[in-house]
Amino acid sequence: MDPLKNSEEQLDVLLQRWAQAQPALPREEARQLAAQIIKAAAEPVVPVVPANRGWVRLVGWSLTTGVVALAALMVYLRSSPPKADSHATLTAAAAFPLQHVTALTKEFERLFDNRIHWLADANRELILGIDDGELANRHARPRVAVHVVVFRRAVGSTQWSPTWKTSVVMRDEDSVQIALAKDHAQLRLWAHILPDRRVVLDSDYQRDDEQTSAWLTSAVPLSQNPEMVLSAVDGKDEFQVWQSAFVLEEGAL
Amino acid sequence: MNERSDEELIAAYHRGEEGVLTVLVERHLGAVGAYCQQLTLNRDKAQDITQETFVKAIRSLATFRGVASFRTWLLQIATNVVRDSWSRGRKEVPYTDDGELAHRGESPEQVAIEAELDQAIQMGLSELPLPLRTAFVLTTLQGLTSQQVADLEGCTISTIYWRVHEARKLMKRRLQSWIR
Numbered sequence A: 001m002d003p004l005k006n007s008e009e010q011l012d013v014l015l016q017r018w019a020q021a022q023p024a025l026p027r028e029e030a031r032q033l034a035a036q037i038i039k040a041a042a043e044p045v046v047p048v049v050p051a052n053r054g055w056v057r058l059v060g061w062s063l064t065t066g067v068v069a070l071a072a073l074m075v076y077l078r079s080s081p082p083k084a085d086s087h088a089t090l091t092a093a094a095a096f097p098l099q100h101v102t103a104l105t106k107e108f109e110r111l112f113d114n115r116i117h118w119l120a121d122a123n124r125e126l127i128l129g130i131d132d133g134e135l136a137n138r139h140a141r142p143r144v145a146v147h148v149v150v151f152r153r154a155v156g157s158t159q160w161s162p163t164w165k166t167s168v169v170m171r172d173e174d175s176v177q178i179a180l181a182k183d184h185a186q187l188r189l190w191a192h193i194l195p196d197r198r199v200v201l202d203s204d205y206q207r208d209d210e211q212t213s214a215w216l217t218s219a220v221p222l223s224q225n226p227e228m229v230l231s232a233v234d235g236k237d238e239f240q241v242w243q244s245a246f247v248l249e250e251g252a253l
Numbered sequence B: 001m002n003e004r005s006d007e008e009l010i011a012a013y014h015r016g017e018e019g020v021l022t023v024l025v026e027r028h029l030g031a032v033g034a035y036c037q038q039l040t041l042n043r044d045k046a047q048d049i050t051q052e053t054f055v056k057a058i059r060s061l062a063t064f065r066g067v068a069s070f071r072t073w074l075l076q077i078a079t080n081v082v083r084d085s086w087s088r089g090r091k092e093v094p095y096t097d098d099g100e101l102a103h104r105g106e107s108p109e110q111v112a113i114e115a116e117l118d119q120a121i122q123m124g125l126s127e128l129p130l131p132l133r134t135a136f137v138l139t140t141l142q143g144l145t146s147q148q149v150a151d152l153e154g155c156t157i158s159t160i161y162w163r164v165h166e167a168r169k170l171m172k173r174r175l176q177s178w179i180r
Helices: A007-021 A027-042 A061-079 A087-093 A098-111 A136-140 B006-014 B020-040 B043-059 B070-087 B108-127 B130-141 B146-153 B157-174
Strands: A116-122 A125-130 A143-154 A161-171 A175-180 A185-193 A198-207 A213-221 A227-234 A237-248
Touching (some): A116 A175, A125 A175, A185 B157, B043 B070, B130 B146, B130 B157, B146 B157
Antiparallel strands (some): A143 A237, A198 A213
8 A cells, every 4th residue: 555644545545446447348338338328319208107007098198187086086085084184283293392402401511511512312312422622613613403203104094103203402514423222223413504594414324233224315494393304105104204403592501 | 520529519419410429428438337336336237327327318418508517417317317216116226246356467365355355345335325425436436526516416515525524434444454
């Protein structure tokens, strides 16, 4: 290894050498591939019709499907079960626990002599990161409190249940890694306040068994108002992730 | 014809000149293919994604405004294709050891060391979540600036700084035996 200045440069050199050592596509294969690409690009784009719905012809499909959809909607509305959880209900269930978060931060700052780097209440599991004293300049940056709620319901069900609630207090532009003992998981978070008073949150959740891994980048206003940042279906379950964020003013602590 | 810039070739294509698409595709096929390989770590998948990238690019060439370079634009399309492929049900791109590194007349010991390093690098990259891997590969291996990657990913430059920082940290941990 060359006597390089630091490990960052060594890493770059290792990676660049590795990339250069990857075999290139032989010239003739590259030509063939280019020809295939140009041919494929010239072919007309045909809308995909699922095989089991072959009866829906492209000609007049909008009228046919429009009538069918309207009829189905009317039947559904007449026979639909009691209302599903409304947006307002979920908003309330995901409400930012300002008093709880402020009280926790205040109490732990008192106990640890204002050296709290970050603090997390993950499903009632309290986890702390303590400043080592050399990072005092961190206090120059605002402290952001982020609240994340994951709702789950079975596909077809009308009722959502909160399955995971976490509040994290951290400094703007800090990254924190939280070991969630109860969940056997790691949560890595990074928050960045935008000039328009929204906060970008990169979150990476990984189970220790490496079977579950989820990455989410979101942006929510710094207003305590929860917003849905992800809606997904995984097998038989539907999930919604709601987030809210707030700047904890030093004077309030 | 090969001496003309990408922008000149694209203008010629819009004027109806024949053969310029071939030049454009052949010019960038290697770089885009390498990028897809670095992201997917799977040769077959990389080739599929490379093809899909160029097909999409050619079909939407009329929308290319030249704000970014043609190569950056292609990398953006490739990134989106990888992301779509990822979200269509594959949570993790499987790491496959193709075992076809180009060894240039090295000794058996050197070949073994290189193979071990190759495996460690591929394992390290495969362990990075896609946003970290994309930011890291684009800046370190494709030579894009953090601002270019931020524009390409539609996020702030701070987000890219952080992603590259985290990716470096994880890669250094994986490659600590090779880094002093």
